[in-house]
Amino acid sequence: MNQPSLRNAASALRSRCRREFESGGRRYAYYSLPELADYAQAGLGRLPYSIRVLLENLLRHAERDDVGAALPLEVLRNYHERVGKDTIPLMLARVMAQDVSGIPALIDLAAMRDAMARAGGDPSRINPRIPVELIVDHSLEVDYAGQAGALDLNVALEYRRNRERYTFLKWAQHAMDNLSIVPPGAGILHQINLEHLARVVFVDHSQDPPLAYPDTLAGTDSHTAMINAVGVLGWGVGGIEAEAAMLGEPLSFLLPPTVGVRLLNRPRAGVTAADIVLTLTRLLREAKVVESFVEFTGPALDGDALTLEDRATLANMSPEYGSTCGFFPVDAGTIDYLRRSARDDEAIELVERYCRLQGLWRDPGAAEPEFSRVVELDLATVEPSAAGPRRPHERVALSDIPASFLAACPQAGPRAPGAAMAELDHGAVILAAITSCTNTSNPSAMIAAGLLARKARAKGLRAKPWVKTSFTPGSKVVSDYLQASGLQSDLDGLGFQLAGYGCASCGGGSGPIAPDLQSAIESRGLTVSAVLSGNRNFEGRIHPLARANYLLSPPLVVAYAIAGSVRMDLSTEPLGHAPDGTPVFLSDIWPDNAEIKEIEQRYVTPDRFRRQYAGITEGDAGWRALPSGGSMLYEWDPDSTYVRRPPYIDQRPAAGRSLRGARPLLVLGDSVTTDNISPADGIRPDVPAGRYLRDRGVAPAALHTFIARRGNHEVMMRGTFTGGRLANELLPQGPAGGTLIMPEGRVAPIYDAAMHYLAAGVPVVVVAGREYGTGSSRDWAAKGTRLLGVQAVLAESFERIHRSNLVNMGVLPLQFEPGVTRNSLGITAETRFDIDVPDTIPPNGWVECRISDAQGTRTIRLQARLNTAHEEAVWRQGGILTTMLDHFMQSTA
Numbered sequence: 001m002n003q004p005s006l007r008n009a010a011s012a013l014r015s016r017c018r019r020e021f022e023s024g025g026r027r028y029a030y031y032s033l034p035e036l037a038d039y040a041q042a043g044l045g046r047l048p049y050s051i052r053v054l055l056e057n058l059l060r061h062a063e064r065d066d067v068g069a070a071l072p073l074e075v076l077r078n079y080h081e082r083v084g085k086d087t088i089p090l091m092l093a094r095v096m097a098q099d100v101s102g103i104p105a106l107i108d109l110a111a112m113r114d115a116m117a118r119a120g121g122d123p124s125r126i127n128p129r130i131p132v133e134l135i136v137d138h139s140l141e142v143d144y145a146g147q148a149g150a151l152d153l154n155v156a157l158e159y160r161r162n163r164e165r166y167t168f169l170k171w172a173q174h175a176m177d178n179l180s181i182v183p184p185g186a187g188i189l190h191q192i193n194l195e196h197l198a199r200v201v202f203v204d205h206s207q208d209p210p211l212a213y214p215d216t217l218a219g220t221d222s223h224t225a226m227i228n229a230v231g232v233l234g235w236g237v238g239g240i241e242a243e244a245a246m247l248g249e250p251l252s253f254l255l256p257p258t259v260g261v262r263l264l265n266r267p268r269a270g271v272t273a274a275d276i277v278l279t280l281t282r283l284l285r286e287a288k289v290v291e292s293f294v295e296f297t298g299p300a301l302d303g304d305a306l307t308l309e310d311r312a313t314l315a316n317m318s319p320e321y322g323s324t325c326g327f328f329p330v331d332a333g334t335i336d337y338l339r340r341s342a343r344d345d346e347a348i349e350l351v352e353r354y355c356r357l358q359g360l361w362r363d364p365g366a367a368e369p370e371f372s373r374v375v376e377l378d379l380a381t382v383e384p385s386a387a388g389p390r391r392p393h394e395r396v397a398l399s400d401i402p403a404s405f406l407a408a409c410p411q412a413g414p415r416a417p418g419a420a421m422a423e424l425d426h427g428a429v430i431l432a433a434i435t436s437c438t439n440t441s442n443p444s445a446m447i448a449a450g451l452l453a454r455k456a457r458a459k460g461l462r463a464k465p466w467v468k469t470s471f472t473p474g475s476k477v478v479s480d481y482l483q484a485s486g487l488q489s490d491l492d493g494l495g496f497q498l499a500g501y502g503c504a505s506c507g508g509g510s511g512p513i514a515p516d517l518q519s520a521i522e523s524r525g526l527t528v529s530a531v532l533s534g535n536r537n538f539e540g541r542i543h544p545l546a547r548a549n550y551l552l553s554p555p556l557v558v559a560y561a562i563a564g565s566v567r568m569d570l571s572t573e574p575l576g577h578a579p580d581g582t583p584v585f586l587s588d589i590w591p592d593n594a595e596i597k598e599i600e601q602r603y604v605t606p607d608r609f610r611r612q613y614a615g616i617t618e619g620d621a622g623w624r625a626l627p628s629g630g631s632m633l634y635e636w637d638p639d640s641t642y643v644r645r646p647p648y649i650d651q652r653p654a655a656g657r658s659l660r661g662a663r664p665l666l667v668l669g670d671s672v673t674t675d676n677i678s679p680a681d682g683i684r685p686d687v688p689a690g691r692y693l694r695d696r697g698v699a700p701a702a703l704h705t706f707i708a709r710r711g712n713h714e715v716m717m718r719g720t721f722t723g724g725r726l727a728n729e730l731l732p733q734g735p736a737g738g739t740l741i742m743p744e745g746r747v748a749p750i751y752d753a754a755m756h757y758l759a760a761g762v763p764v765v766v767v768a769g770r771e772y773g774t775g776s777s778r779d780w781a782a783k784g785t786r787l788l789g790v791q792a793v794l795a796e797s798f799e800r801i802h803r804s805n806l807v808n809m810g811v812l813p814l815q816f817e818p819g820v821t822r823n824s825l826g827i828t829a830e831t832r833f834d835i836d837v838p839d840t841i842p843p844n845g846w847v848e849c850r851i852s853d854a855q856g857t858r859t860i861r862l863q864a865r866l867n868t869a870h871e872e873a874v875w876r877q878g879g880i881l882t883t884m885l886d887h888f889m890q891s892t893a
Contacts, residue, residue: 009069010062013039017059020209023353024346027209031060033358042077044359048258048295048369049329051079052360053214053233054088060213061091066250066870075255080372083257087843087868089250093202094131094217098189100138100507100680101220101239101779103165104646104710106172106179108243110634111649112885123632125888128178129248133197135182135189136169138707140502142433142511145470146495154500155185159622161704164642165711170628183619187501189219190226190437191474194312195341196613198232200330200351212354218245222777222801223535225323226316226437229308230337231330231360236319238805239779244880247888252870254843256324258293259284260371263300265380269593273306273313273442274533274553275385280314280377282387282395284321287375291800294323295371300379301331302364308337309442316438317535319775320392324800329362330355342606342613384571388550389529390539391671398556399571402427405548406567409527415567424466424520427567428528430513431543432463433470433505434496434554436534440473443481443604444596445533449496449554450487451591451599456562457493459589460579464564468513469495472504476612481603494558506534508541508680508707521545531560538673538775540724544681559586641696643711648786649885653810653878659791662763662833663742665754666721667729667822670769674802677773677781678716679723680707687737688718688751710780713787718751720784721766729822730829740829754788764788765833767822768795773802782809786879792835794849796821798865807871810879812837814847814862826855835862841872 017035021028033052036059037044044052058072066089074082097105113123139162144150159166166184173181186192204211215232218224222236237251245251261284267276284294296314300306306314311328318326328334330351338348355361384398389408396404405427406412412426439445463469471491473479479498482488488498503509510530512518521528522545530537530546537549550566560566562575574583618624636645683690683703692714693703709715721728722737730740731747739753740746748756757764766785772795773781782805785793792812806813814835825831834850841847846861866872877883 006068007063010067013069013072014059014062021353021357023350028203028212028350029207029209030212030354030358031056033059036072037076040073040076044076045367046370047076047079048260048293048371049360049362050233050293050295050325050327051075051258052358053216054090056214056358057090057216058088061089064089080370083255083372086255087252087870088255089252090216091250092130092216092218092245093213094133095128095242095245096189096193096197096217096219096224097132097134097239097242098138098221099134099136099165099169100707100710101242101777102134103169104779105220105239105243105246107168107643107711108646108649108881109176109246110172111645112881113633114645115649115885116888117633119889121889126247127176128246130178130246132179132246133182134169134179135186135192136166136184137188137502138507138509139165139184140472140500140504141509141705142470142472142499142504145468145499145511146497148497150497150499155622158184161708163626164640165708166623167626168634168643168711170626171630171634174629175632175634180617182616183623185501185620186616187476188437188474188503189221190223190316191441193227194229194441195475195477195609196616198227198230199347200230200232200334200338201354212350214360218242218251220777220779222319223316223437225318225325226312228315228325228327229312230334231328231355233325233327235325236777236801238777238782238801238808240782240808240880241804244808244884247884249884252868254867256291256293257372258295259287259289259323260295260297260368260374262298262374262376263296263306264298264376264378265300266303266305267379267382270590271382271384272445272448272553272555273310274439274445274551276310276379276382277314277317278385278387278395278551279382281317281321281393283375283377284323285393288322290322292323292372294318294321294326296326296328297368301328301362305379307444308333309444312441313438317392320535330360331362340604340606342609384556386550386552386556388537389548390537392535392537392551399569401550402567402569405529409548412527412567424517424526425565426527427548427565428526429464429467429531429560429564429566430517430521430528431468431505431510431530431532431546432557432561433472433510433530433532433534434557435470435472435504435532436506437474438535439533439554440478441475443600445554446473446478446482447485447487447596447599448591449558450482450485450491451595452555452558452589453494453496454487454490455589455591456558456575457490459584461562461576461584463495463561466517467495467561467564469561470499470505470510471496472500472502474501476501477608480608480612485599485603494561496558505532505542506536508675510543513543513545518545529566531557531566533557536775538675538724540681541675555591641693641698641712641715642709644713646713648783648809648879649881651878652882653876656837657812657876658837659763659765659833659835662765662791662835663757664730664767664827664829664831665750665757665764665788665790666739666766667827668766668768669727669729671771671774672726672768673724673775674773674778674781675775676723676726677721678706678778678784679719681705683709683715683719687722688749689715692718713783716780717784717787720788721750742829745829751788758789763791766790766793767827768793769821770796771799772797773799775799777801779805782806782811785809786811794862803865807866807875808880810875812875813865815865817861817863820860825851825860826853827851828853830854841866843868
């Protein structure tokens, strides 16, 4: 069938399925899935609910050349047979960003405007085509904690450190259309999205009647998937991929399998949503759900076993269990939450009416869809849990934390049973942080923490003096109900004073510890710990000195602040002793579910949401005082050390893209995280990034962090591959951040080696093990890789978001065949790679690679992890930014 005929067929299908309905006294149009199912003579109820959302998107956009009438019909009729074969272009309703990834994305758009203007085009065409909501939440650092006034002190520091970045944001807010910014100090983007921004059903008022369709989004943060708790399909993507979506490009991906997670029964008393999600994370990691949709089902969804906020905790950590999303269908619990969080009555009615009409509504006892496979979790079997000491899926029972610490840190040696933690020692908790959208969005968890603090104080317990305690909730609603209930004063009494609203410790912004404490840890060679109610605990992420980190529920964070050590078994040992010497156990002060529920019903009310979210985009006095306005083009400051025009907009790849004589820049192990590749922590004076800044007059005390300087490519490329304790197997004895320049065998910093190879015209690759790029959706992990001249990454497997980011920066992800590893190939610093890239690579096709070294020459196959033809085209053009720029310039011409 020729192209006009295809378009006619698509237009006819859309016309047949277009219907209207009434809600709240208004008329709406929509594209009916039941009508499509009737036409296709296929059962809609067999499809997972998350796939039905994709199906509606395909139907609504059937007239696009990359969709057509055939694709939605094929997905509906033969979903399971089409998994992994059909490319799905998802046209998003909106994009959400935080400042760490959002500012670089907007800097890229500003640089594209420059390029467009230089080419004689209209720079205003480089503009978001769909709504973009940017929430500033990653810049908060907890310099001050455990004291009254910590909030004001941290906010003042935040503005002083980030003035250039925030001024750029205000320029973007005024210069770009479709961009809404929530200034610093409001909370965490995922919690704000859940409590305020999510529509569930989006409405295009430019049409008559207005068109209703499912709310879908991508976010520049991996925990965007939290919003699936309210039936909004969304997940985290790299900032680069988000830029393309902002400019009107679809998210393109292979039709994913859907793993049903059947939840049974109800949790036991004392078990929190954090315990459930940590258990689930380990279960699903073992089930291997990477690049799958996870959809929750089962009888536990029918009653009150899980609150909507519990669902949000489970959806939030889908990056940790490896899936693209963790989806909960819209049901009565969704509607109840929308009411409790003060959504508009008319909008709530529209959500229910639309979802019922579309088959997107789940009733209790509804027939279960046909999933690709099913994994069961009996909630009654979940026990109090933690994850650690180094990865989110390392779930351990509360009683096993001491053993897990000793296994990871054997130098600590055994501890005498029952010995009180009277002084600083191995296993000491130096940081205890109630933080992160994962748990602070859940009122029952926060009230439980407050009640435990109240009961602990009544018993005369206090936090240990070496513990830095902090409290950084994800929205002002949390501090509102804690203040009103009196629980905040109890948290204050144990050192958990409000230190700010933002990601803070969960994102690596835990701030410094006391100098004398740091000196004692370093001089004695102690292995110490951090506990937090967050979702990431990679070594070095929370604090450089905290080598054993545990994810816990908020009340357990309070408990460990009192105990002071992860070497204590809180299930059997006392937390401490009352003034009269009576031992106090965790069970003595653990709050009852009835107490928690009574306070929640009394104080977590719609008026608090309504009050705290009124005028959220206006910002505080510090934000309003920043300069704003300016021209269509950003005026780059050549002396800025925070915001600089990136060079990759102007860089084009060589034709063909085959590699000859490539050298390994690094050889790495398993589970390399994006924190390892692109660190977020403080910049030291003695590293290449620090030396660069000092050469430009920045004082050592003002070097700030990589997370704050992500608008400066010169800093970020010098920091690439220097995070945490990343071990380069080319230099097993160190130094950290170094590599070998071959064939000389000279040791040099990674940045210096990369620049040497670039100047010599020698291509370089990175070689790694399993799960390469796990962790945050950190675009600079791919941008820095590209700017160092890395043309390909060879690994045993890739995490979803980082693989996509590499492709979108023009770096080729290549995967070894099963059973082939860097070790089995004997890769060393002397190894050279010749990689033959054909003119066309089919999706996930194979390329030939010759490996040469002292062992001789051997040939292997590598799978090019280009999932779609679109991804191959993007990679060949050097990345999505140059692809989009060429598109705009050609359309202008």
